Amino acid sequence: MTNTTSSEKKGFFDIHTDGIGYLQRARMVPVKGGRKADPYLACTIAAQVGPVHDPITRYFDVNVAGSEAKNFVRGYLDADESKRPLVRFRSSDLWGDAFFRTSEGHEGEPGGSLKGRLLKIEPFDRTELAQLERFELITRGIGYLNKPQEVEPKDRDPFLSCVIAALTGPIDIGQEKREYRYIDTIVATPEARNLVRRCVPSIDEKRRVLIAFRLDDMQADPFIYAKGDRAGQPGVNLKSTLTHISLIKIDGHQVHPKLQAQADTPTSEDANAPEDEGIDDSTADVPPSSPAPSETEVQAQERELAQAASF
Numbered sequence: 001m002t003n004t005t006s007s008e009k010k011g012f013f014d015i016h017t018d019g020i021g022y023l024q025r026a027r028m029v030p031v032k033g034g035r036k037a038d039p040y041l042a043c044t045i046a047a048q049v050g051p052v053h054d055p056i057t058r059y060f061d062v063n064v065a066g067s068e069a070k071n072f073v074r075g076y077l078d079a080d081e082s083k084r085p086l087v088r089f090r091s092s093d094l095w096g097d098a099f100f101r102t103s104e105g106h107e108g109e110p111g112g113s114l115k116g117r118l119l120k121i122e123p124f125d126r127t128e129l130a131q132l133e134r135f136e137l138i139t140r141g142i143g144y145l146n147k148p149q150e151v152e153p154k155d156r157d158p159f160l161s162c163v164i165a166a167l168t169g170p171i172d173i174g175q176e177k178r179e180y181r182y183i184d185t186i187v188a189t190p191e192a193r194n195l196v197r198r199c200v201p202s203i204d205e206k207r208r209v210l211i212a213f214r215l216d217d218m219q220a221d222p223f224i225y226a227k228g229d230r231a232g233q234p235g236v237n238l239k240s241t242l243t244h245i246s247l248i249k250i251d252g253h254q255v256h257p258k259l260q261a262q263a264d265t266p267t268s269e270d271a272n273a274p275e276d277e278g279i280d281d282s283t284a285d286v287p288p289s290s291p292a293p294s295e296t297e298v299q300a301q302e303r304e305l306a307q308a309a310s311f
Contacts, residue, residue: 112220
């Protein structure tokens with residue numbers, strides 16, 4: 001997949017989502033602001049998630065940002081919607097948009113959509129589709145780990161949840177101007193659960209726990225505010241599943257994976273290290289049963305690890 005935009009440079013935090021879906025509703029959107037305001041190119045990606053034989057759909061309404069992505073999408077401005085191409089895509093600047101639904105039978109109900117910028121898009125080879133068993137919708141970024149909680153619902157198995165305050169926007173701004181996207185997650189893998197639980201003492205002590213994360217699936221969960229200044233207005237929560245943590249820093253000190261200097265420290269000295277920073281690196285590896293990551297995935301992970309390590 002080609003085309004790199006300025007949002008991927010080191011000067012910006014970003015939340016990247018990669019997936020496979022159908023391109024639809026390519027359109028030019030008029031801008032309010034007089035005759036000099038140029039319309040912008042937008043489209044909807046019907047991202048596929050889950051088993052190939054029975055996937056669910058997550059809709060992303062995106063502004064087309066990359067130059068090569070614009071060339072590709074423009075070719076479908078007047079296309080027959082019944083002939084939607086299957087594409088591989090990458091979006092950035094993820095956020096949730098809340099609204100009231102107006103469709104017949106759902107008037108007044110809260111609704112929510114996923115928004116962002118389309119950076120890259122290319123046709124997905126149908127021969128590859130025949131080899132897939134499951135569609136993945138992967139979101140990567142860095143952010144602060146918050147509110148870990150062991151949940152024991154009555155109608156399902158217990159699970160571990162947490163909230164990730166994902167960083168977005170320019171790096172070189174003050175903390176008071178920092179932008180976040182708050183994502184409610186269920187921690188889905190044993191490796192990730194082990195790491196999150198080991199961070200609980202630090203979070204309880206109000207220490208800042210920064211992680212580089214990977215999420216699978218993303219959805220906008222709408223609701224209506226019940227109280228406060230926004231009572232009666234629609235809102236939306238971002239929800240996903242946390243599948244992998246590739247880096248942890250506590251108050252700026254990297255504890256996972258261990259740096260080489262830490263790994264070389266004799267065991268007798270390790271015994272004197274604070275217990276809450278003794279993150280076990282045995283969970284760092286992807287399980288042997290996981291498929292080998294693609295070149296795009298490796299590049300994305302390397303970029304975000306470098307960004308998190310330098311922050």
